[in-house]
Amino acid sequence: MDLISDRGRRVSVDELNTSVLLAHATQQARARKYEDMVIVDCDAHHYENENFGEILPYMENEVFKHLALASRQKGRGSVAPTGFGYQDMGGRVTRYPLRSSEKTEKGAVRDVQLGHRWMDAMGVDYSCLFPTGMLNIGLHPQKEMEFELCWAYARWVCEKVLPESGGRLYTMLSLPFGDPEGSLRMVEKFGDVKGVGGFMVTSVREKMAVYDNCYMKLYRAIEERGLALAFHSGPNWNSNTFQSCNRFISAHALGFSWFNILHCTNWVVNGMGERFPKMPVLWIEAGLAWVPFLMQKLDHEYLLRPSECPVLKKKPSDYMRDMFYSSQPMEIQDMDALQTTFRMINAETQLLYASDYPHWDFDLPSTIYDLPFLTEKAKHNILGGTAARLFNLPPRNDTQRANLIKHGNFNKHVPAPV
């Protein structure tokens, strides 16, 4: 097929084949012997909108289901909020325009097949599967539709996708956070499903009071089940905050950091870590550079204004060090600054490798493996050991098992993979 380059010039390219596109990643995996270590990608994606034909019928409310299904017909609008921007850089990141050309086997879930292809190519054992477009669900003006879409997506993932993945895909289901009772219902319905490691709140929201009393039952339900809560960031160029950004790079770079900074601040100063100390909390896809900034900023102001945060029993940065951070997109330009960041977040126990594949700024496992300042234990933990412990993921071979034991990440109660 043809890709359009500058001034309409056409560039002929073959159809997309993920295994071929990622052949160099496979070379890296072999050279570094990734098969000897459990590698967990704690943030990978699929394009759930391409499966709406299967997902929307799972909606519960007949009126909202009718609205959603009717919108599927051409020219009748969109049922879910969509972001805008240029993730594919005008076709420079070729897997975007070529995605539909990739062939998969009929009769099996396409997204599972594609997932396994990139995981195998990169040397990834397990991936936490997140949606793409639904990261904007927090921008939907109707809490009823927000619930219906999250519910339908959760049913489809739990009933169709996870069972076909051979245990290699797990998920943290998107919560309809605008509907606290609906969110709690989702935890009660899906919290015990195999492959559900926790729940995700998209932090792309203009107004979200993570500290509101209406959410305490929800957090308790997650904590009681031994599950994790993730806040997944994203950009929103439509936000009033970013209306003066005239380039996508600006709205993208700031947006991912900003939404996690905003909600992490509220989480910390309201003492949520004090209230739910056993619930692992993850901050996903904002990179890492924002974390040292926020630690220093909040510690500084906390010592001046502790009366505004009376629930806290230690500094904000101490609570932030109790939480977990996904690595991607890791800002690797200044190695000394990155090393300082790793020290400040206790990366050896709190950092989780993430690829974000197939999105444009994905990171390979080598971004962690090749860091010159990491100990062997830190590499094993960050690339997968810590996530294996958090999400009860078993080793896939004897060497992986030995390495999990060696670095204190082996859980003997987790059954071996089928």
Add this chain to the structure above:
Amino acid sequence: MAAERFVCKSSEFKDGERQIIRIGEKEIGVFKHEGEYFAYSNYCLHQGGPACEGLTIARVEERLREDKTSMGLSFSATDMNFVCPWHGYEYDMRTGEHIADRTIRLRKYKVLEKGDEVYVVV
């Protein structure tokens, strides 16, 4: 010791196209651009992607008037880049340098044309 490796016949190498040749573990991308040949390592200096296998696209420019006001974005009439398809690292066709940081430079290989045959020197 340098060796010449056959790429293809020059009569079959159309302008604007590229060939990827593999020599053991090494991969080299050979471009034909405006009648000239350019050859670079096919391993992107970012995360190792297939640097020479993506789009070729004119450099984007933003010209400023004398009073420093912008004339907006436009494609260069002269400068061509090639782009790593993994993440969009964009390299200058004539030098193999990253267009935003000239210290990031792909290994460049000499290309020879002998009669109707194109060779890369490795």
